[in-house]
Amino acid sequence: MARRLRIKQAIVLTLLIIIVTILVFPFIWMLSTAFKGPEEVFTQIPRWIPLKPTLMNFNTILFNTSFPRYFLNSVVVGMVTMVIALAVTIFAGYALSRYNFRGKTAFSMWLLVSQMFPPVLMIIPIFVLMLQLKLVNTYASLIITYATFALPFSTWMLKAYFDTVPIDLEEAAKVDGCNQFQALTKIILPLAAPGIVTVALFIFILAWHEFMFALTLTSTTEMRTLPVGISLFLGEYRTLWGQLMAGSVIVTAPVVVFFVYLQRYIVQGLTLGAVKG
Amino acid sequence: MQTGQVGWADSSVRAAGRRNRFFRHASPYFLIFPSIALMAAIILVPLVRGIIMSFNSVNIIKQGEMHFVGLQNYAQMISDPVFHIALRNTAIWTLGVVSLQYLLGLVVALLLNEPIPLRGLFRGLVLVPWVVPSVVAALDWRWIYAPDYGILNYVLSSIGVISDPLQWLSDRHLAMLAVIIVGVWKSTPFMAVVLLAGLQSIPKELYDAAEVDGASMLQRFWYITFPNLRYLSMIVTMLAIIWTFNDFDIAYVMTKGGPSNATHLLSTYAYLSAFTYSDLGYAAAISVVMLVILLVFAIFYSRMLTKGNELA
Structure with a gap:
């Protein structure tokens, strides 16, 4: 019996190692290429680990391209989007969690249904709207759009987190003389803090990753965000893959750091939202 | 007060x-x-x-000034061969990505649900493709697929599968497969994590009882795991179908719909119609058709969902 278990475990491990290797490989290859000089990038016999690792690619994109500007734009857009979307969704999530009101079902349904609208259908009228408001090629156009598209899932997630805070605590606070607003800020928010941080990071990542709206709503180097900026590194005939991969590493790194922190919440959050359904 | x-x-x-x-x-x-x-x-x-x-002709230069053309944009679709190709490609892309993503995600979830050493590490590593922004994923894979110096051709030729380098993204017959592989790679982790959460919510007693009754591993999967995952699977595949159907980034960054429209999806075709060919009305009509397809699908699917739930 013990032996059978051990054989089974060995099979499971082997399969897992094969699959995980395939899943992680493209990322490793990106890292590896980022640290290679051109003579090692363009070679017939590629190597896993660069023979002569170099920071040259990072050096070039950080000091000789518009990459730092793209980075700054992405950070500004991501942060402001996060603050606005969070402020708006904390209230909405709280309302969904604590109140029964006319139109609640309709509101929840709308949140769900809005997930289905093809972004490409939305972008055409949004582009025209921004054109009319003279907001094309500004941070504002991206921030407003991202904050809105972040609303449905953030509201749902926050509602799920607020649901886990017992209503008794709030009522006790009210007996002690807190009003509704104080009950929210002093009781609910601190208790739901891990959930709020998770949602905040999800919103930031949504803005950090977004490509299509950024491609359409910005037009100059000064306003481009990272995903669009980096896609411009693709050469018409020949691409400098070392630099492109170095840029990719910088774009991906902050998200990886967030996810290391988030990992324990992700499964939990998904269970809260999805399985309970 | x-x-x-x-x-x-x-x-x-x-x-x-x-x-x-x-x-x-x-x-x-x-x-x-x-x-x-x-x-x-x-x-x-x-x-x-x-x-x-979608019922108008829209002038992008004059701030979106419109004049009514009735059903002309929709009529244009019927006779537009590229639209037909994009429609077919979108079906292949969506079905290909979602079915492979589900199968692979299920396998990964089942493996991760076993008591093995370093489970936390494996679970973290599996998430990597999900964390990579889709534009970066597309660029990364373009480098992997590169015909001359790409690693994929090197690996395939060194183990003797191919003799000449394959033109992954410029061969009409390979491009869709290449793009689907990237879609599956990117989306499998999410599916695996959700299914893993589902697996962990199945009461362990069910398995113990089945083992006492002498059920084999396959029987346990078929009679316990699968029925218990059914509802969650239907919800998550519905989401996956909507997301994949609407996806734009991967196909656009990898091929812009090429070579000769082989990877054009409805989303990329609508986008190019709007912002490259400046035909906003036609682009709007294509994307309205996308919305209608999704609505019909969602209604049909959620009917099935409620019915399936009643049975279970």
Whole structure:
């Protein structure tokens, strides 16, 4: 019996190692290429680990391209989007969690249904709207759009987190003389803090990753965000893959750091939202 | 209300009571008002305008000035061969990505649910493709697929599968497969994590009882795991189908719909129609067709979902 278990475990491990290797490989290859000089990038016999690792690619994109500007734009857009979307969704999530009101079902349904609208259908009228408001090629156009598209899932997630805070605590606070607003800020928010941080990071990542709206709503180097900026590194005939991969590493790194922190919440959050359904 | 003046107390308490009652009824609306305002401005109104645009010819240079053309944009689709190709490609892309993603995600979830050493590490590593922004994923894979110096051709030729380098992204017969592989790679982790959460919510006693009754591993999967995952699977595949159907980034960054439209999806075709060929009305019509397809699918699917749930 013990032996059978051990054989089974060995099979499971082997399969897992094969699959995980395939899943992680493209990322490793990106890292590896980022640290290679051109003579090692363009070679017939590629190597896993660069023979002569170099920071040259990072050096070039950080000091000789518009990459730092793209980075700054992405950070500004991501942060402001996060603050606005969070402020708006904390209230909405709280309302969904604590109140029964006319139109609640309709509101929840709308949140769900809005997930289905093809972004490409939305972008055409949004582009025209921004054109009319003279907001094309500004941070504002991206921030407003991202904050809105972040609303449905953030509201749902926050509602799920607020649901886990017992209503008794709030009522006790009210007996002690807190009003509704104080009950929210002093009781609910601190208790739901891990959930709020998770949602905040999800919103930031949504803005950090977004490509299509950024491609359409910005037009100059000064306003481009990272995903669009980096896609411009693709050469018409020949691409400098070392630099492109170095840029990719910088774009991906902050998200990886967030996810290391988030990992324990992700499964939990998904269970809260999805399985309970 | 803390006035501190005794004489005021009585009336201010009553006023506070009135205010409280007012707030109890009105406050949920105050709370959701900002969300509603944003969604009205950026989702609802544009949605309606998008539908209106699909019946108009829209001038992008004159700030979106429109003139009514009736069903002309829709009629144009019927005779447009590229639209037909994009429609077919979108079906292949969506079905290909979602079915492979589900199968692979299920395998990964089952493996991760076993008691093995370093489970946390494996679970973290599996998430990597999900964390990579889709533009970066597309660029990364372009480098892997590169015909001359790409690693994939090198690996395949060194183990003797191919003799000449394959033109992954410029060969009409390979491009769709290449793009689907990237889609599956990117989306499998999410599916695996959700299914893993589902697996972990199945009561362990069910398996113990089945083992006592002498059920084999396959039987346990078929009679316990699979039925218990069914509802969750249907929800998550529905989401995956919607997301994949709407996806734009991967196909656009990898091929822009090429070579000779072999990877053009409805999303990339609508986008290029709008912003490269400046035909906003036609682009709007294509994306309205996308919405209609999704709505019909969602209604059909959620019917099945409720029915399946009643049976279970």
